[in-house]
Amino acid sequence: MRPGLLLISHTYAALENRKKLQALAAHFDLVCVTSTREQHLVLGRPSSDYDNDSDASTRNYQLIRLPRSGRSSTTFHYSGLAAVMRSRRFDVVLVENEPWARVCWQARFWKSLLQSHALFGEFTWENVERPSWKGLLLAPIYRAMTATTDFIIAGNQAASKLVQRRGAREDKVLVAPQLGVDLDNHLPASSAERAALRQDCGLPADAFIIGYCGRMTEEKGLPELLQACESLQNVHLAMVGSGSLDPWLKEQQQTRTWLHLLPSRPHFEIPAFLRCLDVFVLASKPVHTMQLCWEEQFGHVLIEAMACGVATLGSDSGAIPEVIGHEEAVFPHGNAGALAERIRGVMNGSTIAQSQLERTRRLYTNDAVAAQWAAFIQHQLAA
Known part of the structure; x- marks a missing residue:
């Protein structure tokens, strides 16, 4: 029986990015929480150009769209996330964002109350130490994050080293991409x-x-x-x-x-x-x-x-x-x-x-990235 994984990330509001979910769902009973479709510009184009539900009939996982409060990618939280956590039992709750992001702490709070048996993980890209007072402010947040997180997936080597300096154990950190690439539409041209x-x-x-x-x-x-x-x-x-x-x-x-x-x-x-x-x-x-x-x-x-x-x-x-x-x-x-x-x-x-x-x-196909994630998470579950 595949482990139940609740993945929380605004990244999968983009249609192309959901191809990674298809690959990840081969390893997990996957539920993904992402954002409702929003009206704003992405690289000068309407966000609707990047997000639609044309993949709905082919999904091998459950996609739940929730409204988010706050415009910034690190200051928003999801309305209705608690109800998702109450809906069923998960083995793993994984949130993708920076360690100080509000949604990470929201997910951590509801997981501790409603899914206390589950492992809690974070994916982070952050690879630099902030200067001056910002660095001083973030240091205890990082330490609180590593102390209350069962595993971390770091998007690059510097991010891995940063969280380890703040208390994460090396064997609890995987360095792996967040997303892979689709070889069906990315291929050499004649x-x-x-x-x-x-x-x-x-x-x-x-x-x-x-x-x-x-x-x-x-x-x-x-x-x-x-x-x-x-x-x-x-x-x-x-x-x-x-x-x-x-x-x-x-x-x-x-x-x-x-x-x-x-x-x-x-x-x-x-x-x-x-x-x-x-x-x-x-x-x-x-x-x-x-x-x-x-x-x-x-x-x-x-x-x-x-x-x-x-x-x-x-x-x-x-x-x-x-x-x-x-x-x-x-x-x-x-x-x-x-x-x-x-x-x-x-x-x-x-x-x-x-x-x-x-x-x-x-290394970088969606299947390869999903396999890296799955092997690491399943190892954490077995530990």
């Missing part, structure tokens, strides 16, 4: 397919095309990416996304015929863009200020690009090197010259794309 996809995107058919997809912000290293492309010859840069650098990028486009700013698109249309490319670049830079303290926590688009057979380069910020897994594909953050050299390596015939594709098929 030459003919690539040409057709480029035509659909309005990109030159025979050019060497470098790509980026995500938030258009300073910390994503976009100025350095443009600078690197400026120093290369006969390359084009295609970018999909939205953010605070939109006005600056549009200004740059006026004098750079090789820069293509494509409109944001729903998640299910991202593979078509990635399959157009010769190289994908994630040039993120760490930011450590009181206003923003952040390093790349995983970079899910990296494994999407790798699954599409595209040579994928990334900076040394946060978890990027451990996700890519190839030293020759990593460059120092903020160093446009080093990035340009990595791109030249691909232009001159580097074979990293094939090894990255094999790495993704081995």
